[in-house]
Amino acid sequence: MQQQIVFTLSAQDTPGIVTTISTVVSEHGGNWLDSRMSQLAGEFVGIVHVGVDLDKKSSLETALLALSDKGITVEIRQSAAQTNTKHAGLRLHQIQLIGQDRPGIxxxxxxxxxxxxxxIFELDTQISDASMAGGVLFNADAVVGVxxxxxxxxxLDYLHELADALSLDIEWTAHI
Structure with missing residues (x-):
């Protein structure tokens, strides 16, 4: 019987972190299902969703937690939902925002x-220099379940009111 676990990881960014994590998952019979990882301010962080047979789950969790010896902090959670039901009953939409950066967006x-x-299923944000206008631009890409x-x-009326109040341009893509 397959069990699903979700774990977060963080470490000082160095080459080979994903290789280390994926090797542990593979060596303990895990199947890498989904992940989001990123380097932010010199740290490498991520969230990973894996499936593993019930009889191998404990050894996989032990091996993941032992990565702390290599400077990789892992926190494990039991997955509450199966992958094929995470969007059930929802319409997925993509939103893109851009505008002058300010606290609170x-x-x-x-x-x-x-x-x-x-x-909010996914949210990616970043700031970038606005070389033509001066200042800093805030960019956001999100996937939401409605x-x-x-x-x-x-x-959309509420979203456009908010965008106007925050001086943001917004693009909404329905049903992605």
């Missing part, structure tokens, strides 16, 4: 979504 955007029970019962026109 992510807070305001996430507050809008959470107040309407909209799930329940089919939510009025999309009303949601």
């Amino acid at each position: 992510v807070t305001e955007l996430s507050r809008l979504f959470s107040s309407r029970q909209i799930n 329940d089919k019962s939510i009025d999309l026109d009303e949601l």
Whole structure:
């Protein structure tokens, strides 16, 4: 019987971290299902979802936790959902935002979504120099799950109001 686990990892960024993690998963019978990893400010961080037979789960978890000896911190969680049900009943939409950077953009955007029970599945943000205009630009790409019962026109009105208040340009792609 397959079990699914999700673990986070963090380490000072050096070449070979993904190789180290994936080797441990493979050597203990795990199947790498999904992951998101990134280098941020000299740290390498990620979240990984693996499947493993029940009889090998304990040894895989022990081996992952032992990576602390190599400077890789791992925190393990039992996956609460199967991969084929994570988007059930939701319409997925992609959102892209760009505008002058200022504190609070992510807070305001996430507050809008959470107040309407909209799930953020992915959120990638970055800042970049705005060489032509001066200053710093904030860029965000998100994938959100919107329940089919939510009025999309009303949601887009709220989103555009927020974008106007924060001086952001927004692009909404329905049903990705």
